[in-house]
Amino acid sequence: MRVPFLQSLPVRLAGLILLLSGVTLLVLTELNRRAVERILQEQAEVEAAMATAAVVDGLDSVVGSTERLARFIARDLEGRTLAGPDVERLARNALVDNPNVFGCSIAFEPHALAPAVERYGAYVHRSNTLNRFVTVDLVTPDQAYWQRDWYREAIDKGVPVWSEPFADPGDADRNLVRIAAPFYRAAGDEKPIGVVTAVIELQWLRRLANMNEFSDTSSVVVFSRTGRLILHPKPNYVIAETMETLAEKTGASELATIRQNVIARRQGVMTYRDPITGRRVHVNYRPARTAGWGVVVSYDETEFLKSQRAFRDIAAGFLGATLLVLAGIVIGVTRYALRPLGPLAAATGEIARGNLDCALPEPVRQDEVGQLARAFRAMRDALQAQHLERRWAAQSLEHQLRYNQLIIDSIGELVFVLTKAMNISRINPAVTRLAGYAPAELVKVPLARLIRLDAAASGLADVGLLAEAMKAGRGVHDLPATMTAKDGTALPVHLTLAPLLDNHKVVGGVVTLRVDPRVLAAHG
Amino acid sequence: MKHILTIDDETQIREILRQVLVAAGYRVTDVASADEALQVVQQDPPDLILTDLQLEESDGFDVIAQMKQLRPQTPIILLTGVLFDPSVVKRLGEDKIAAYLEKTSSLERILGEVKKHLAAR
Numbered sequence: 001m002r003v004p005f006l007q008s009l010p011v012r013l014a015g016l017i018l019l020l021s022g023v024t025l026l027v028l029t030e031l032n033r034r035a036v037e038r039i040l041q042e043q044a045e046v047e048a049a050m051a052t053a054a055v056v057d058g059l060d061s062v063v064g065s066t067e068r069l070a071r072f073i074a075r076d077l078e079g080r081t082l083a084g085p086d087v088e089r090l091a092r093n094a095l096v097d098n099p100n101v102f103g104c105s106i107a108f109e110p111h112a113l114a115p116a117v118e119r120y121g122a123y124v125h126r127s128n129t130l131n132r133f134v135t136v137d138l139v140t141p142d143q144a145y146w147q148r149d150w151y152r153e154a155i156d157k158g159v160p161v162w163s164e165p166f167a168d169p170g171d172a173d174r175n176l177v178r179i180a181a182p183f184y185r186a187a188g189d190e191k192p193i194g195v196v197t198a199v200i201e202l203q204w205l206r207r208l209a210n211m212n213e214f215s216d217t218s219s220v221v222v223f224s225r226t227g228r229l230i231l232h233p234k235p236n237y238v239i240a241e242t243m244e245t246l247a248e249k250t251g252a253s254e255l256a257t258i259r260q261n262v263i264a265r266r267q268g269v270m271t272y273r274d275p276i277t278g279r280r281v282h283v284n285y286r287p288a289r290t291a292g293w294g295v296v297v298s299y300d301e302t303e304f305l306k307s308q309r310a311f312r313d314i315a316a317g318f319l320g321a322t323l324l325v326l327a328g329i330v331i332g333v334t335r336y337a338l339r340p341l342g343p344l345a346a347a348t349g350e351i352a353r354g355n356l357d358c359a360l361p362e363p364v365r366q367d368e369v370g371q372l373a374r375a376f377r378a379m380r381d382a383l384q385a386q387h388l389e390r391r392w393a394a395q396s397l398e399h400q401l402r403y404n405q406l407i408i409d410s411i412g413e414l415v416f417v418l419t420k421a422m423n424i425s426r427i428n429p430a431v432t433r434l435a436g437y438a439p440a441e442l443v444k445v446p447l448a449r450l451i452r453l454d455a456a457a458s459g460l461a462d463v464g465l466l467a468e469a470m471k472a473g474r475g476v477h478d479l480p481a482t483m484t485a486k487d488g489t490a491l492p493v494h495l496t497l498a499p500l501l502d503n504h505k506v507v508g509g510v511v512t513l514r515v516d517p518r519v520l521a522a523h524g
Numbered sequence: 525m526k527h528i529l530t531i532d533d534e535t536q537i538r539e540i541l542r543q544v545l546v547a548a549g550y551r552v553t554d555v556a557s558a559d560e561a562l563q564v565v566q567q568d569p570p571d572l573i574l575t576d577l578q579l580e581e582s583d584g585f586d587v588i589a590q591m592k593q594l595r596p597q598t599p600i601i602l603l604t605g606v607l608f609d610p611s612v613v614k615r616l617g618e619d620k621i622a623a624y625l626e627k628t629s630s631l632e633r634i635l636g637e638v639k640k641h642l643a644a645r
Contacts, residue, residue, distance in 0.1 A: 384543075385631070389631050391536075393630070396627050399627065
């Protein structure tokens with residue numbers, strides 16, 4: 001009987017080996033993956049913290065120096081008497097000396113510059129052409145600086161005020177942010193006589209962020225005191241969105257929480273799942289020391305681990321391929337190793353059905369399976385020999401019995417085989433032919449019922465006395481007697497009794513009746 | 525490969541002897557009659573002859589005598605059945621047969637005799 005492929009030993013062994021090795025490799029791979037991801041994430045957390053600190057430092061450096069510049073000019077203006085061109089030159093020189101500063105303005109309260117001049121305000125900013133400056137008269141009706149928030153707020157509060165980021169639609173068309181510092185006629189005055197502003201371009205923030213992004217997957221967000229975005233990977237969000245509106249738009253309430261923490265001058269780390277992408281985002285945030293801004297450095301876990309996971313997928317592919325190759329090898333090797341078992345199993349079935357001539361695999365190998373095949377062949381040969389021996393013995397016995405029977409049957413005299421009790425157990429065909437008895441009729445019949453001794457001639461009173469002679473192991477020869485045939489005819493015979501001795505023990509006897517030739521002739 | 529000629533008028537006996545001898549590595553020719561046996565002895569002389577005394581249309585003793593005449597050096601092992609008196613057979617064939625075995629002997633014994641006489645050649 002052929003074993004189904006899936007239930008065969010090679011396939012089962014291969015399955016078991018593959019299962020164990022597969023599970024082991026998978027567990028090891030998974031443990032390794034987790035360890036690598038943990039290390040990478042710890043490293044990423046550190047890098048994110050460092051990047052956040054670096055951005056804050058860079059921010060504070062530029063923003064702080066800009067604020068200091070505004071304050072310095074404001075103090076420098078105290079007690080000085082200037083003409084309009086002097087003011088413009090002062091603003092221009094500030095730009096020349098401070099490459100980080102995009103623009104500088106100086107504006108005065110009515111008649112503060114000179115009693116004859118009602119209002120004066122000039123704004124000098126860099127043009128799109130290198131090393132060129134543009135001067136804007138802030139008194140013109142479309143400027144009317146005294147109505148602008150930046151001016152009014154600084155005058156009213158009497159302290160430097162950072163503006164929200166704004167887009168300058170003028171010649172430069174840039175995103176800017178402004179520090180406005182009030183100045184006084186003299187130190188100690190309560191009422192400012194004008195405002196000095198320094199404007200910085202937000203583009204440098206992008207460069208600062210790029211310098212500190214620690215991987216392709218990290219991004220830097222900077223927001224103002226009110227939460228308005230100053231820097232964001234998506235340029236259209238800048239100025240247009242705040243942390244709160246972004247939190248609402250994306251569903252990531254954590255952004256609003258970050259903003260609240262920054263207002264409270266707290267720094268920290270946070271991990272949340274982006275509701276839009278469904279991916280985990282790691283965030284490190286910190287407030288800047290000046291201007292009330294906040295810095296957020298974040299990275300997308302999936303993106304960050306993309307290359308590592310790609311490697312994991314490749315490793316999984318290799319693992320799968322290796323397991324498949326291993327499966328092939330295991331099946332091949334086990335099939336080779338166990339190849340004789342199939343024919344041996346089939347041969348066993350054949351032998352069980354009595355076919356001792358069935359084919360057996362050649363025991364060519366020296367391993368255990370080869371030894372098994374050799375032993376099996378030897379067993380088959382021994383069984384074959386025994387079987388032949390039995391057949392030989394059976395035919396020999398049958399041959400002997402048949403010829404013995406032929407010899408007995410051919411005897412012309414009447415032969416009765418007797419038990420020790422003198423009952424007939426067997427007769428020869430002559431009894432049937434002469435006396436008419438069928439063998440079955442005489443089995444177990446006492447001899448005395450058929451034969452009567454001629455007492456006068458034999459010296460024995462009756463047949464019963466023959467029993468004593470037989471028990472004693474003595475034979476009697478040629479005693480005159482009469483046998484009654486089946487049809488009642490009395491046949492004169494001469495009786496001879498021979499006891500059957502087996503190892504000197506009487507086991508029965510044989511009586512032969514010699515019939516008178518004349519009687520024989522009468523019976524044909 | 526040694527060649528053995530088996531002679532017996534009973535098919536079953538010939539078949540069993542053939543199986544045993546072939547399994548033991550011999551080439552076997554088996555025949556049922558004296559004429560066939562003499563023909564084989566002449567055309568494809570055997571290394572040993574295994575014969576019954578009781579053959580169809582012939583007496584085994586005559587066949588043995590003829591085969592001995594043709595191949596005097598070829599050992600003849602005689603297998604007899606119940607019709608022959610072993611002691612008489614032994615005496616009669618003493619000078620012509622290498623061994624005498626009754627048919628009731630085991631195959632192992634018969635094969636042993638075959639090997640013994642072939643090895644002695």
